[in-house]
Amino acid sequence: MAGKWLPALIINKSWIFLRLLVSYQVVLLITVSMLKQTISIRTALALCLTVLAVGVISSRGHFRGVSPEASPVTDPIVATFGNRSLTLGEVEKTLALPLYALDTQRHQMLQQAVQRLIDEQLLEEEAANKGVTLSRLLEEASESDAIARIANLPAPIKRLAGSQTTALDAQEQARIRQALIVSLRRKADVRVTLPNLEMPVLEVEADGDRRLGPDRAPITIVEFSDFQCPYCQKSVGTLKELRRLYGDRIRLIYRDYPGPNHPYAPQAAIAARCAGEQGRFWEYHDLLFDRQSSNKGWDFASLSKELGLQQSVFEGCLNSGRFREQITKDLQDGLKLGITSTPTFFLNGRPLVGAQPLANFQTLIDTLLAHQPLS
DSSP states (O other): OHHHHHHHHHHHOHHHHHHHHHHHHHHHHHHHHHHHSOOOHHHHHHHHHHHHHHHHHHHHHHHHTOOSOOOOOSSOEEEEETTEEEEHHHHHHHTHHHHHHHHHHHHHHHHHHHHHHHHHHHHHHHHHHHTOOHHHHHHHHTTOHHHHHHTTOSSOHHHHHTOSSSOOOHHHHHHHHHHHHHHHHHHHTOOOOOOOOOOOOOOOOOOSSOEESOTTOSEEEEEEEOTTOHHHHHHHHHHHHHHHHHGGGEEEEEEEOOOTTOTTHHHHHHHHHHHHHTTOHHHHHHHHHHTOOSSOOOOHHHHHHHTTOOHHHHHHHHHHTTTHHHHHHHHHHHHHHTOOSSOEEEETTEEEESSOOHHHHHHHHHHHHHTSOOO
């Protein structure tokens, strides 16, 4: 192996050739001196060998750590213990969701910085082209009918103020500045090419009987939710609208994630599962969110009567607490996924966190559907 790459390495490392060349030049000079002066052949030979040895030894140190081009390590080992090891990929997998949240914040900061820099440079260029200061540019803009229209003003601010000499206050400056930026952007054909953030795809268990939609639907939405969470309540209408828009193309699966700051949520989760034993989980689910209160729980028996459930069966289930283990499993699965708040949704494994607007769901669903193989 070494014989295959060593010559190429020496050719690429021109500094090694230079060092050896210098050594040989010294040898040549000593030889010439020997011919011109009275240095003995033995002395000259000793000097030549010494110089050559120094040159070779000093070069060897640089070869010692060099090896053939190694293939890049895609999943490096970050820890070892006993006979086991941990790779970076294994660690990142347990933190995929919180790492994605950090990446999202970073991406948002980059987007804001890009827009801010564009605005600042457009204003600076416009002021430079007119040969005025930035403050004077804003003063001129405050007298412009076109800028007033963009700012949704009936007339330029200067005219509304009734004075051409009064300086703009901070609020007026901000309004005129923004309208001027809009005008400059229209002329500049601004295009932002900042790469989109790639979503992680997580392995999320989608089993259980609390589901809506066909099993073969191309889009599966797994929701981790909390009946006492106000943001989860806001998402109920959004999910219903998604089912109306996409029909059998989506499947919705509900999983429990009652928060520690919601004392009534665990029992509500049990009550909903008990209603599910009588085939009314989703109806009870809707009633729990509809009657949600921030400072008190629910009358579970009253809700069951409202749905016409068999009271003795429902109350027996509720008092037995037999669904606690399943709820604990949902919690543990959520913790492994890195969930820190509710609601958290996974669309074919891709996370959406919080009470997202309908448009955000649609964008992701449409993208996933567009990449589905044709049947």
